[in-house]
Amino acid sequence: MLFNSLQFIIFFPLTLLLFYLLPVRFRWILLLLASLWFYMAWKTEYIWLLLFVCLVNFASAISIEKANLPKHKKRILWLSVFFNMGVLVLFKYAGFFTENINAFFNLTGIDRDVPLINLLLPMGISFYTFQIMGYVIDVYRGELRAERNFGFFTLFVTFFPQLVAGPIERAGNLISQLKDLRNKVDSEMVMSGFVLMALGFFKKLVVADRLSQYVDKVYLFPEGFDGFNVLLATLFFAVQIYCDFSGYTDIAIGCARLLGIRLMDNFKAPYFSASIAEFWSRWHISLSTWFRDYLYIPLGGNRVVKWRWYYNLYITFMVSGFWHGANWTFVVWGALHGSYLVGGLFLNDLLSKYQSSPLLSWYRFRFPKILLTCLLVCFAWIFFRASNMGDAVIVIRKILDLFIGGSDWNPVIKGFGVFSLFLSFVFVVMLFFLESDYGKSLFRSPFGSLFLATLLLVFVFCFGVMGSKSFIYFQF
C-alpha cells in the first residue's frame, strides 16, 4: 500500500481509531494485523516469504542465545546471514548476475547461455533484510536479548510505517516500544506527528512528483534534449530523490508518532553538508549507521593502517551502492562516493599543510564547501538515475557540451511548461525555507506548527500531483 493512495487515507485513520479504542494489551495484535494487511495490499503471496524470513531469523536469534560455545553461536550467525543474503540475492540480484554471466560468455566466445532469472522484487526486501540482520548480529554480540514472542518479533519487522522503505530500525529501539503501547502520546507528539505527515506529503506530492515529470522525460531519452534541460533534470533529480525519500520518512515517522512510537531520524538537511562525510551523516542515516556498525567497523574501521582504512571506506560504499540496485550504475555511484571520501581525506591532509596560504582562504568558509559537496553529490546522482551506463555518459557529455558552447538555454520541455517550472521553483524555495533553521524554529511553536501544517495541507490538496506514483526507494 502506498502512503499516497486512497487506500491509505482510509486505512490509517481507521487503524488509529481502533488502536485507541482497544485495550492496551490487544493493541500490538491490531498493529501486527494492520501491518500484514498493509504489505498484502501490494502482493498477497509475498507475505509468506516475509513470514518465513521472520521465522528463520526468530529461531536463529534464540538458537544463538541458547548456544553455549562461541563457535556454535558464530556458526548459527553465519547460517542466518547466508540465508538472508541468499534470499536477497535470489530476488534482487539473480537477474543481474545471470545477465552479466551471459554477457561475459558472449564476450569471450563461450557458447553457453545461463537461463535468465527475473523474479518480481518483493517490496522493501532490502530494508527488512538489513533490519533483521542487524537484530541477529546484536543478539550474537550480546547487546540484545533474543525476542521470545514471535508476534512481537514479526511486528518489529513488519511495523507498517517503516516496513517498505525504512528507517531501518534497531531492535533495541523499536521492540521495547512495541511491547509497551500504553498511552504515552501527548499533545506535542500528536502535533509533531501531524506536522511531519503534512510535510512528508508536501515533499512527495507537491515537490518530488512534480519534478519527476521533468526528470523522467529527460532521462528516458537524454540524447533528445538540450544540455540545459539535461543539467536542469539532474539538479531536479537531486531535489526529487531527497523529497521523495525524506518525504516517505517524514510520513513514516509522523504515523508512528501518532501511534505513540518514536522512530529514528533518517535525514538532517543533507544538502547543507560541507563535506561528503558530513553528507553521509545526514542522508539515509539509518542505512549509513547500519553499514558503519555492521560492515565498516567489523572490517576494522579507521583503527587500522591508513591504506586499509581507505580500503574499508571504499568497500563500504561499493556495497552500499550495490545495496541500492542490481545495476552497474549503482556500483559506480557507490564507488564515486567512496572515491570522494578517500579523496577528501587525502585533500584534508594536504590542505592542512598549506593552511596559511591565501589561495586556500576560501576553504575556511562553509558556503563554498557546501556548494562543492552539492556538485559532487549531483554528479554522482547522474549514475544513480540513468537507466544504464550509456545514458549516464550521454548526460555528462550533454552537460559538458553546454559549457563548451552552443546549447539552447530554454528550460521548458514538452509536457512541462512555464507554469510547472514556476510552481516547482516556488515550492523548492519554500521547502528550503522550511528546512532552514528559521523554518524549523517556526515548527517549534504550537501556533507556527499548526499554521504551517495547514498551509502545507492546502498546497498538497490544491497542487499535489496525484496518481499514486510509487516512492523511488520502494524499488530497493
Add this chain to the structure above:
Amino acid sequence: MQRTIIKILIAILFSLIVLMAFDQLLQLGFRKSTEEVSGKMNVLMVDSTRFDVLCLGSSRALAHLDARLITERTGMKVYNGGVNGARVASMKILLKAYLKAHPAPRFLVLHIDDFTLETDQMLELPHYLPFLSDPEIRERVFVIEPDLRYLTYLPFFRIFYYDDLKKWIAVKSLLGLGENSADENAGYVNLADSGWNDYWESQYEQRMKTVQQPFDSVGNFQDGLRMMEEVLDLADEKNIKVVFTSSPVIGGASFPKYETCISMIERLTADRGTPYLFFWNHGLELNRKEYYYDLVHMVRKGAQRYSAELSDTMCKADPPGCQKSGK
C-alpha cells in the same frame, strides 16, 4: 490533548474548505476557457455555433484534419473536435452533447485509429470532468475510472485529476488571458513543419524490428463496434452524412491490430454505404518520414495533403454541400 486533536481537525477542515473554493474557481475558469482542450469542450458542449462539418477522433484527427483548409476547399464551416486519445466512447458522448447544444452538422467526419474500437480507456479524462452534470458523460467516466464515484460524496475530488497545465488554463481564462490562433479556433492543432528527429528514428527502427503478435481479439472490439453503430444511428436520425477516415501511420498500417480494426470498420461502412477515406486505398504517398512529426502524427504539409484528399471525398459524397470546391 483533546484541544490538540480539535486543532488538527480544524486545520484539516480549513484546508478542505480552501480546496472546495479552489475547485469551484477552476470550474468557473474551465467554463470560460477558450484555450486548448478546455476551450474545445466548451465549443462542443456549451457553445451553439452552427458548423457544417464536425470532425471527431483522436490526436491524429486533431493534427491531420486541417479545418481551415477543408473550409477553403469545400466552402463549409468546419470544426475539428479531435481530442487526444479519443476512442469510440468519447466520439459517442461528444456527439450526443454536441447535438444537444448545436444544430446538426451536414457532415460528421470520424477519424479511425487502431484503438478507436477499444472501450476500456478514456485518455485525458480530466477534460470531461467539468461536464459531469451530463448523465452520459458521468456514466462513462465512472465506468472508466471507478474511483471518481467518490465525487458523489466529495465534489472537490476531481481537482486531484487536474495537472498544472489544466489549472493554468483555468486560471488564465479567469484572468482574461490567453489567445488562440485561427487554426486553434477551428479546433485544429498544427504540428509545425518538421519534428522527426533521432529519437523518432530510433523508435521507428525499433517498431519495424518488433515482431508483431497476431491480434486475435476481434471479440474485444465488439463493444466498440456496437457503440460505433449507435453513433451512426444517431447520425442517421439527424440526417448527418458520415465520412470515415483513417490517416497514415508510418510503417504501421500492416500491424495486425490496425488491420483488424480497419477491416471491421470497412465491413461496417460497406454494409451501410458510408464513404470511407482510407489512405492506402487512395494512393496518397504519405508513408515517408518527411511528412512526419513522430511515429503517428504528420507535420503541416502531410496534414494539408491529407485534408485536401478528405475534402474531395466529402464533395464526392455530397456535391451540393461543396459550394467552392473548385472540382
